[in-house]
Amino acid sequence: MISQLEKKITLRYLKPKKKGGFLNVISIFSFIGISLGVAVLIIVMSVMNGFRSELINKIVGFNAHVTVQPYTSIDNTKLNTQVLKTISKNLIKTNQGEAIVINKNYTKGLILRGYKGGDFSKLDLIKQNNFIGSSTSLIDNYISIGKELSFDLNLKIGDKVTIMSPSSVRTIIGDLPKQQTFMISSIFDSGFAEFDQNVAFVNLSTLENFFDLSPEDRKIEIYLKNPKNIEQQKKIIQTIFKDDFVYSWADMNSSLFSALKVERNVMFIILSLIIIVAAFNIISGLTILVKNKTREIAILKSIGVLNKSITKIFFLVGTFIGTSATVFGILLGVLFSVYIENLRIFLSNVFNISLFPEEIYFLSTMPSEIDPSSIFIISISSILITILVSIFPAIKASKLDLVKALKYE
Numbered sequence: 001m002i003s004q005l006e007k008k009i010t011l012r013y014l015k016p017k018k019k020g021g022f023l024n025v026i027s028i029f030s031f032i033g034i035s036l037g038v039a040v041l042i043i044v045m046s047v048m049n050g051f052r053s054e055l056i057n058k059i060v061g062f063n064a065h066v067t068v069q070p071y072t073s074i075d076n077t078k079l080n081t082q083v084l085k086t087i088s089k090n091l092i093k094t095n096q097g098e099a100i101v102i103n104k105n106y107t108k109g110l111i112l113r114g115y116k117g118g119d120f121s122k123l124d125l126i127k128q129n130n131f132i133g134s135s136t137s138l139i140d141n142y143i144s145i146g147k148e149l150s151f152d153l154n155l156k157i158g159d160k161v162t163i164m165s166p167s168s169v170r171t172i173i174g175d176l177p178k179q180q181t182f183m184i185s186s187i188f189d190s191g192f193a194e195f196d197q198n199v200a201f202v203n204l205s206t207l208e209n210f211f212d213l214s215p216e217d218r219k220i221e222i223y224l225k226n227p228k229n230i231e232q233q234k235k236i237i238q239t240i241f242k243d244d245f246v247y248s249w250a251d252m253n254s255s256l257f258s259a260l261k262v263e264r265n266v267m268f269i270i271l272s273l274i275i276i277v278a279a280f281n282i283i284s285g286l287t288i289l290v291k292n293k294t295r296e297i298a299i300l301k302s303i304g305v306l307n308k309s310i311t312k313i314f315f316l317v318g319t320f321i322g323t324s325a326t327v328f329g330i331l332l333g334v335l336f337s338v339y340i341e342n343l344r345i346f347l348s349n350v351f352n353i354s355l356f357p358e359e360i361y362f363l364s365t366m367p368s369e370i371d372p373s374s375i376f377i378i379s380i381s382s383i384l385i386t387i388l389v390s391i392f393p394a395i396k397a398s399k400l401d402l403v404k405a406l407k408y409e
Contacts, residue, residue: 045264060227061125065222070241098112106152116138116205119204144186147189285321
């Protein structure tokens with residue numbers, strides 16, 4: 001418990017005085033340092049959380065949640081199991097092949113994905129309306145290409161483009177690569193330049209004829225009702241398709257998200273050092289405060305104030321500075337995290353520069369996702385650090401020699 005005397009003395013020591021100018025400066029710098037450290041840490045963590053979530057949304061937009069690749073052929077009876085129907089919203093058969101797109105003097109490697117017309121319109125990429133043209137005209141010799149590829153080839157809807165297959169066709173002059181002309185029915189924008197440049201969609205039957213593929217080569221794309229517990233649901237699907245290769249979108253992008261996780265952890269450690277450095281200023285401030293209050297400490301001891309009360313007084317001073325700075329930093333960090341996009345627009349307009357350019361980060365806005373658990377960890381860590389650094393000078397104050405302290409000028 002804290003006595004009334006301890007409260008009064010603590011509050012008196014916290015009040016700024018003209019005589020203690022240097023001490024006040026140290027206290028202010030400690031407060032600002034801890035506040036900024038906590039605020040910046042919350043902002044950075046929120047932006048990285050938001051970036052990760054947006055990245056996942058975009059990746060899932062053009063990838064199935066779980067894909068089943070058969071080693072031989074798909075057993076269609078497994079597609080009708082009750083468990084699979086319960087966890088999935090769409091089961092789509094697809095196939096793909098690698099080709100070369102030719103337009104005038106431009107050639108480029110391309111991955112062609114094949115879907116039935118009705119299945120194509122079920123893709124999240126199409127549902128998000130990130131395309132122009134028709135989502136239902138993926139028939140016969142029609143093709144849907146990405147925005148970046150349309151820019152590279154200078155193509156628009158209704159134009160024709162030639163695709164070359166690795167498969168060959170026998171002619172009177174020998175075997176030649178198979179070629180086919182497709183008409184552009186739609187142009188999509190996934191938000192990923194690399195995907196938009198290298199992937200196109202065609203009718204499933206047309207693709208299989210073009211690449212000489214069999215319907216038995218088709219894989220199953222499974223779109224889940226609740227994709228959050230992806231690993232758990234992938235295990236359920238693996239029990240159904242025991243003899244096939246099952247993988248999720250997370251498996252396909254594991255290196256990317258591992259890199260993001262490492263970067264997030266490194267940023268957390270670096271920014272935590274700001275809080276630690278600022279917290280150590282509290283030691284300097286309390287040490288100077290003890291020096292300035294030496295005679296007062298001696299008087300308190302002479303009238304019977306216990307050493308533990310003196311320790312508690314200086315401990316409370318340091319803890320109060322650290323805790324109040326942490327609370328202020330949390331409020332500042334949350335406020336900036338909520339309005340980070342407005343701040344980005346304001347700074348871009350004022351300084352006439354492009355902050356967070358879409359062509360580099362794949363996102364048109366700066367995302368932010370506040371995680372209460374991260375804020376809790378940051379706040380508790382900050383308060384614990386300030387508590388720890390307050391202990392040493394507080395104990396030192398209680399161990400002052402009474403006689404020497406009374407003689408101190």
